[in-house]
Amino acid sequence: MAKDLQIVLALFFVCLVGHVVTDCNVCQTNQAACINSTSFYLCFGDGMPHTDRIYNCLEGTVCTARTAICVQSNAQWPPSCGDTSKCGQCSAHRNHKFACQSRRTFQMCYGATRPTGALGFCPPGYACDASSDVVCTPERVGQTFTCDLHDDLVSTSTTTPTTTVTTASPTPSPTPTPTPSPSPTPNSMTAQQLCQLKAYTGLYETQPRDIYCRRYISCYFNKAGQIRGVEYECSANAYFDAPTQRCVYVAPVNCTARV
Incomplete structure (x- = not known):
């Protein structure tokens, strides 16, 4: 009886260790790549995390290698990686x-x-x-x-403020010959219109720009080689950072604080 109990405890320990030893930002068997204790990327079966969108676990749950991805926080099922509870505190x-x-x-x-x-x-x-x-x-x-x-995953745009330098010309410039100017950018564009204008894959700001830095446009080519656009929104605790084309946890300097 005692020997059977030892075997059960040994198997339990092996299973527990198997869930603890997991690297950050690596695709797990549940097709999620935990990037900290409460957030993750999805992998979609191709072995590489898709970093265009950050997903967050519900309050009180942590990111794990289990099928449900996010489970109630406890000693038996610790997070796959990291602790972000003190970030920015x-x-x-x-x-x-x-x-x-x-x-x-x-x-x-x-x-x-x-x-x-x-x-x-x-x-x-x-x-x-x-x-x-x-x-x-x-x-x-x-x-x-x-x-x-x-x-x-932290925006560094706050460390590089933009400075505009204006220099005066020593002599007046001759008036150029009038040439047809391109059509002005419309004040508002759909995701599809913006991607057709960009004509390249990537993540871009909406038009007009979301002052809260939540929404962004994902441009991609479909199987027929046509450019397509879809609007997404960063999670409640993240902001879209245009220079790095990703959702980050520190608000860029051009974002309006959310209440």
Whole structure:
């Protein structure tokens, strides 16, 4: 009887370990690639995550390798990868000094409840650590990250403000010969119209642009070689970042805050 119990416990341990050892952003048998503890990409059977849209688990559930993808959070079925509960949280640091936005990026808090200003970047070999006052600490084997989010999922557009420089011409320019001008871009276009204008695959801003950075257009070629357009929307906790053509967790500078 005792031997049978040992066998059952051993099998349970093997099954449990099989669900724990899973890499981030890698297609699992359930055709989902968890990118942190609560978000994932879909794989659609081709072995590569499709990064055009981020899916989020419901509150209280975590991303796993199980068939349902998102299951209730508990010790038996831990998330496949990462912990993002402290991402962007000034309260993660005891003095509200800074907030980790990913494994190696951060924003300063200056004692406030929300981070502000441009993103900071830890040096190579260092990671953002809210348990320390020095912001970035040397990475170590088996380290638990304050914000276990891959850096490429964080928009860096906040660090590169656009500057327009105007120079005056020393002499008046001659009046050019009038030439037919292209038709003006319409104030509003459907997804199909926009993709026909772009004539190339990719993810683009809607026309007019969504000031909340939620909606975007996906352009692709169908099997007949015709350009097609479909409008999508980032999840409730993500924003569309046009320069990187993906949904990210940190709002780009040209986005209006949502209430």
